[in-house]
Amino acid sequence: MGYLEDIGTYFLMLKRTFSGFTKAGVLKELIFKEIDDLIIGSLGIVGFIGFFVGGVITLQTALNLTNPLIPKTLIGFATRQSIILEFAPTFISIIMAGKVGSFITSSIGSMRVTEQIDALEVMGINSLNYLVFPKIIAMLTYPFLIAIAMFLGIFGGLLAGVYGGFVSMDEFVQGIQQEFIPFHLAYAFIKTFVFAFILATVPSWHGYYMKGGALEVGKASTKSFVWTSVLIILANYIITQLLLSA
Amino acid sequence: MIKVDNLKKQFGNEEILKGITTTFEKGKTNLIIGQSGSGKSVMLKCLIGLFKPEQGRIYYDDNAIQDMDEEQQRVLREEIGMLFQGGALFDSMTIEDNVMFPLRMFTKQKRAEMLERVNEVLNRVELDGVNKKYPAEISGGMQKRVSIARAIVNKPKYLFCDEPNSGLDPKTATVIDNLIQRITHENDITTIVVTHDMNSVMEIGERINFLKNGVLVWKGTQEDIFKTDNKDVTDFVYSSDLFKKIRDVQNKTN
Ligand SMILES: Nc1ncnc2c1ncn2[C@@H]1O[C@H](COP(=O)(O)OP(=O)(O)O)[C@@H](O)[C@H]1O
């Protein structure tokens, strides 16, 4: 019964988020603030993780390629495929569920427990539109972050591969251009958009509908991280099944 | 003036408000008092429309909110100022932006115009020079005053205060109480104050509604409350040691 009710309130939340709009000028400001908090504020960590995990993927591939019959270009190829298909969109999104997700839950949650949401409602402001809508719009720029992770991941792989002495620059570059299927990129970015929507709305739901005090805000953030990750993993499976296994 | 007729509210099977009928007068500080959990905050939230009562009608100057369409309710909300128990200031905004918020939302004024009004009300609550600070950087008493400034910036006709002096030292609490009363008189607005603090009753209890377990058991004025022999009321009043001692001293001297 509980889960069904939760799903119900989630969709009611979405419906109310896209109605009763706040003044355009105010909304615009809120959107820019969210882009700053959610996206720009994550550039550092996403770039860092992208770069080093890209390097590790290349190292792992190279170290496991002991058969001399397999061409060295496979290193670049495997790096590109893992990063574009899974590592950048999915892995980074799980990390973002921790960073951005718990930030959203705790900021909306503390507004709930300190009656700031009530204050908005008393003033006749649709608090869901005011709080959640700008986050959804800001997260439309999330693919930009993932693109950076892709680029830095492959770049990190190149540096690790070439300067680690596993592969020549030419072989690696040849590898990352090999059998390139543009649809894979489309698949990756379709996933990214879905994850962005989950990242904006699921933590918002956890914050908005929480009850209790400061302690519960912490609990809600943890729960929000778990559910956001679970939903990203499930969505990843479903989208992959639908788009790639045809 | 706000009138309430047979207001009932329940959560699940639990009846919180059991049919309350009363009137809150214009130009007066109307108190709702009672022990914790007696339903005071729930009543306030019903009045301002945050909770939907199961039954009963609420009239703002003879217009029932139950008969208003959404647009009329929105307009009404612009005439309501609310002071929340914890202040409920937006902690991501400066003091200035907090107070300016209702103006930005509801008026088409230029920034300079809004700023002038903001400074006027900040001055009114005796808080000059904190414009650029954030709520976390000022004391609880100052937060309450900012919150009052935000509640009155758009010149409301109705002012609601939930436990305006909870968490404040007695002296600051009195300052806040008096501020609320003065604003009420000066602007001739309808003010409703929820409290369980006998000091507030002494300071600003022009009209008093005593709530117990969701029932309005007594109504009267500041003078009446010390004369009544309603047991619920006397239990509440003399649960405070101070008042008990004062009564004992008075009984001795009489
Ligand atoms: N949102 C809610 N859901 C369920 N019960 C509530 C809610 N808000 C208040 N209550 C219950 O209503 C009763 C009265 O609460 P309240 O009006 O906050 O008391 P107080 O007089 O101290 O302000 C309490 O028993 C409280 O648990």
Ligand SMILES: [Mg+2]
């Ligand atoms: Mg209360």
